[in-house]
Each structure stands twice: as structure tokens, then as C-alpha cells.
Ligand SMILES: Nc1ncnc2c1ncn2[C@@H]1O[C@H](COP(=O)(O)OP(=O)(O)OP(=O)(O)O)[C@@H](O)[C@H]1O
């Protein structure tokens with residue numbers, strides 16, 4: 117198996133706060149890796165560092181062998197890495213189709229081609245019936261589908277998902293899990309940040325645990341849920357997080 121993403125020694129300080137400290141992990145091609153840990157552990161910051169939204173103080177991020185540290189977000193995206201945002205910021209007045217087309221324009225300058233790529237992504241995430249709906253009128257789960265469709269329309273090989281299941285009810289979480297599995301089955305390499313443990317257990321082959329910016333454990337899901345350090349730092353206080361009734 118080839119390495120899709122190799123992260124080495126990633127660090128970022130905000131003033132005196134060490135948000136991410138010397139974090140390293142590797143994601144194999146077509147693997148789904150989960151990044152978990154308590155609030156403020158540095159998960160979203162890691163995504164910002166990996167995708168060029170923040171520049172790390174030190175460390176390296178190789179995407180399919182290319183160093184992406186120092187590149188702008190759109191250049192990272194052009195190399196095949198796309199992400200969703202924890203706080204979704206769609207263009208509210210624009211339709212689902214128009215929102216997703218903004219992603220498709222990264223590779224297709226022609227409107228017809230971008231529209232067709234956008235439609236493919238919209239169908240894939242199950243938003244076909246909402247194509248003409250203004251983004252601001254979508255339900256929570258459909259907003260998450262839109263986030264994923266926008267990322268997909270850039271035709272990534274690596275997809276980073278930041279809490280796409282937050283605020284969903286148990287039935288919607290099942291739908292979101294099915295969608296993540298479908299994305300993986302389509303060949304994508306996925307890094308997923310999520311607090312819903314039963315969803316993580318259903319999709320991830322490997323889990324990386326952050327606490328106070330540091331990696332405290334990584335391994336197979338079964339090992340991670342039994343790891344005393346992980347239970348102390350995170351799972352012990354997170355047995356039944358909101359929206360995770362079946363954890
Ligand atoms: N731009 C910033 N400036 C200053 N501090 C920041 C900035 N971004 C994040 N932080 C701080 O860095 C730490 C890590 O934040 P981050 O958002 O990465 O956590 P997280 O693991 O994603 O948490 P959550 O589960 O709540 O989303 C937090 O203490 C946060 O307050």
C-alpha cells in the first residue's frame with residue numbers, strides 16, 4: 117500500500133499556547149484514519165496546518181510525496197487534498213448547485229463542465245433533490261452533505277472531514293456513516309475528526325489520539341478504546357456525548 121499522507125513533527129504555537137506539538141502520523145492510500153481527542157486538543161488546527169490554512173512553525177506534510185507546507189490552500193487542494201470546515205460557511209443565498217460549482221471551478225474553467233462535476237458530487241452525497249435550494253434553507257444534515265459535495269467537486273484523492281456528524285440525531289449519524297463508507301469505497305483516502313465514537317468505530321481502520329496538542333496514542337480502534345491513557349484523557353469523560361446515544 118502506498119502512503120497518501122505522511123505527517124512528521126508538525127507543531128504550531130499561538131502565543132504561549134502550544135496548539136499542536138510534534139505530531140506525526142501516516143495515512144495509507146484508501147485508508148480511513150480518525151483523529152480524536154478532547155475539545156481544544158488541536159484537531160482542527162492540525163487540519164489547518166495540513167491543508168495550508170495555517171503555516172506550521174515546524175514539521176512536514178507530504179501528500180503523495182509532495183511537500184505541501186508553505187503552499188496556499190488552493191494549491192494544496194489542486195494537489196488533491198480537500199477538506200470540510202467544522203463551522204460550515206456556505207454562500208447562504210446561493211443554491212446548492214452554485215455552491216458546489218465554486219469547488220468544481222478549481223479544475224474546470226468551463227461552466228458546463230463545472231456544472232456537470234458539481235452535479236456528480238451532489239448526487240453522490242444524496243442532495244440531488246436539493247440542487248436548487250438556497251444553502252441557508254438546508255437542514256443540518258443536508259448542510260453537512262453540501263460541505264462534503266463542495267470538497268468532492270474539487271476531485272480530491274484525500275478528504276479531511278472535520279466533525280461532519282456534530283448535531284446529527286442517531287438516524288442521521290447512520291446516514292453519515294454510510295456516506296463516509298461510500299466515499300471510502302470510491303477510492304478516497306479519508307482523515308476524519310469526530311466526537312461520535314460509534315461512528316469512528318464504524319469507519320476508521322486506524323485512530324490517532326491528540327490531547328493538549330500532543331499525540332498520546334495511535335492504533336487499531338479496538339486497542340484505542342482500551343488504552344488507559346486514552347480513557348483518562350478523553351473517553352472516560354466522553355462515554356455518552358450529545359447525539360451519541362448508542363455509544
Ligand atoms: N487562531 C487561533 N488563535 C489562538 N488560539 C487558537 C487559534 N486556533 C485555535 N486555537 C487554540 O488552539 C487549541 C486547539 O484548538 P483546535 O480548534 O485545534 O481544537 P480541536 O481539537 O479542534 O477542538 P474541538 O473538538 O473543540 O473542535 C485551543 O486551545 C484553541 O483555543
Ligand SMILES: [Mg+2]
Pocket residue numbers: 159160161202
Ligand atoms: Mg475542532
